[in-house]
Amino acid sequence: xxxLSQSFALALGMVAHLDPRLTQIVALSIAVSLASTFxxxxxxxxxxxxxxxxxxxxxxxxxxxxxxxxxxxxxxVGLLVYLLLSRAGPLGRFGLLFTxxxxxxxxxxxxxxxIAALTxxxxxxxxxxxxxxxxxxxxxxxxxxxxLLWDTRWSLLTVLLAGFGRAASEVGAxxxxxxxxxxxxxxxxxxxxxxxxxxxxxxxxxxGIVLLTLVxxxxxxxxxxxxxxxxxxx
Amino acid sequence: xxxxxxVAGLPIVASGVTLVRRGVRVLDGVDLTIEPRSRTFIxxxxxxGKSMLLRVLHGLIVPDAGRVAWGRDTARPPRQAMVFQRPxxxxxxxxxxxxxxLAIAGIRGADAHRRADEALARVCLAAIADRPARVxxxxxxxxLALARASALEPEVLFLDEPTASLDPPSSRAVExxxxxxxxxxxxIVMTTHSLAQAKRLADTVVFxxxxxxxECTDAARFFKAPRSCEARTFIEGERL
Numbered sequence: 001x002x003x004l005s006q007s008f009a010l011a012l013g014m015v016a017h018l019d020p021r022l023t024q025i026v027a028l029s030i031a032v033s034l035a036s037t038f039x040x041x042x043x044x045x046x047x048x049x050x051x052x053x054x055x056x057x058x059x060x061x062x063x064x065x066x067x068x069x070x071x072x073x074x075x076x077v078g079l080l081v082y083l084l085l086s087r088a089g090p091l092g093r094f095g096l097l098f099t100x101x102x103x104x105x106x107x108x109x110x111x112x113x114x115i116a117a118l119t120x121x122x123x124x125x126x127x128x129x130x131x132x133x134x135x136x137x138x139x140x141x142x143x144x145x146x147x148l149l150w151d152t153r154w155s156l157l158t159v160l161l162a163g164f165g166r167a168a169s170e171v172g173a174x175x176x177x178x179x180x181x182x183x184x185x186x187x188x189x190x191x192x193x194x195x196x197x198x199x200x201x202x203x204x205x206x207x208g209i210v211l212l213t214l215v216x217x218x219x220x221x222x223x224x225x226x227x228x229x230x231x232x233x234x
Numbered sequence: 235x236x237x238x239x240x241v242a243g244l245p246i247v248a249s250g251v252t253l254v255r256r257g258v259r260v261l262d263g264v265d266l267t268i269e270p271r272s273r274t275f276i277x278x279x280x281x282x283g284k285s286m287l288l289r290v291l292h293g294l295i296v297p298d299a300g301r302v303a304w305g306r307d308t309a310r311p312p313r314q315a316m317v318f319q320r321p322x323x324x325x326x327x328x329x330x331x332x333x334x335x336l337a338i339a340g341i342r343g344a345d346a347h348r349r350a351d352e353a354l355a356r357v358c359l360a361a362i363a364d365r366p367a368r369v370x371x372x373x374x375x376x377x378l379a380l381a382r383a384s385a386l387e388p389e390v391l392f393l394d395e396p397t398a399s400l401d402p403p404s405s406r407a408v409e410x411x412x413x414x415x416x417x418x419x420x421x422i423v424m425t426t427h428s429l430a431q432a433k434r435l436a437d438t439v440v441f442x443x444x445x446x447x448x449e450c451t452d453a454a455r456f457f458k459a460p461r462s463c464e465a466r467t468f469i470e471g472e473r474l
Contacts, residue, residue, distance in 0.1 A: 234368025
């Protein structure tokens with residue numbers, strides 16, 4: 001109990017004084033997760049919208065696959081990306097293993113299904129409502145898609161926040177492809193894992209506090225955004 | 235209708251239009267001509283196929299048999315728009331909704347702004363041009379849907395029971411707008427449940443029963459002496 005309260009006090013102190021070790025890890029975490037969310041949005045939003053609107057053979061299978069891929073085990077994704085990026089792997093010559101870009105790649109693979117699957121659901125619901133009107137206006141496929149994405153923009157923003165939350169709190173994939181190198185690829189989750197096993201509970205707890213606060217703030221933000229948009233736009 | 239040649243995409247001629255849904259002939263060999271500048275009302279009981287016929291004429295549904303042709307010589311469909319029973323408005327401002335429809339039709343910039351302002355003024359919604367469309371009242375939403383349709387300056391306007399879920403004052407407002415759109419030269423094709431509304435507005439009445447046209451006649455004659463037994467029953471049912 002003593003250790004816990006002592007560590008907690010130390011951790012709060014580190015957060016309060018913006019301990020440089022802590023801030024560096026937090027900054028890298030946020031940068032990597034933002035980059036992953038951005039890349040995933042570029043792939044996942046159009047992919048989800050396309051699956052929502054297009055009718056093609058095997059569409060149900062694609063939807064099931066997308067939904068299933070939301071639960072991809074991070075360590076398995078980490079292992080696959082590791083194999084791809086390792087010296088002997090097909091992308092080995094780029095020398096990305098144990099660098100932040102490798103972590104972005106792994107996180108992107110993890111989040112794309114989340115963003116695509118949720119986007120598909122949201123856009124499909126809106127499409128059900130808008131389809132006749134848009135066809136009546138003689139809107140092209142592209143015009144319809146853009147209209148739907150714009151009209152569901154607030155719901156999609158919460159999808160992106162969910163993706164970011166998943167990226168920031170994920171540990172299995174980034175520890176494999178990033179290597180948890182101090183000052184280079186050490187992020188909040190990998191640092192917590194390491195510091196806990198080393199016994200530096202204060203730093204681990206401090207990072208835990210920041211991570212929890214971040215995830216909670218994101219969820220509150222998503223909730224408030226949805227509420228505000230519903231009141232404002234119906 | 236001597237001015238038929240002025241409106242290139244009209245008349246709309248449906249011949250043998252048949253639509254089968256779940257084994258039921260929702261429309262069964264419908265032959266129909268929509269004359270330019272007319273106000274054609276499609277009447278009939280629930281499930282008679284009114285909405286389906288409207289959607290086929292508008293081109294939203296391709297019939298299983300038969301065809302819809304436009305114009306006397308050309309195959310060009312008329313400029314057309316449709317107003318649905320429940321207006322589908324986008325999550326934008328009232329004016330934004332109209333400008334979006336215009337943009338899809340390739341009309342942008344100052345021209346689009348002018349047309350949107352005029353259309354909003356026509357339905358008395360100019361004061362709420364910047365309000366989000368989906369938080370407007372039911373009557374305002376339907377008027378906005380009419381403004382959006384009229385801004386496209388359609389040659390034919392299809393309306394699917396536009397007043398079905400509105401209170402009497404809102405219904406009257408919608409009727410007035412439909413009249414003014416017709417007065418500017420637009421052909422009106424509308425379904426309704428209200429015989430009184432059809433009496434006030436219609437030139438021509440098409441009566442549908444079980445997917446078949448039992449009557450297609452001048453409105454005054456229809457209400458005085460309907461020829462088909464289904465139409466007589468329908469009108470008498472209303473009087474009871």
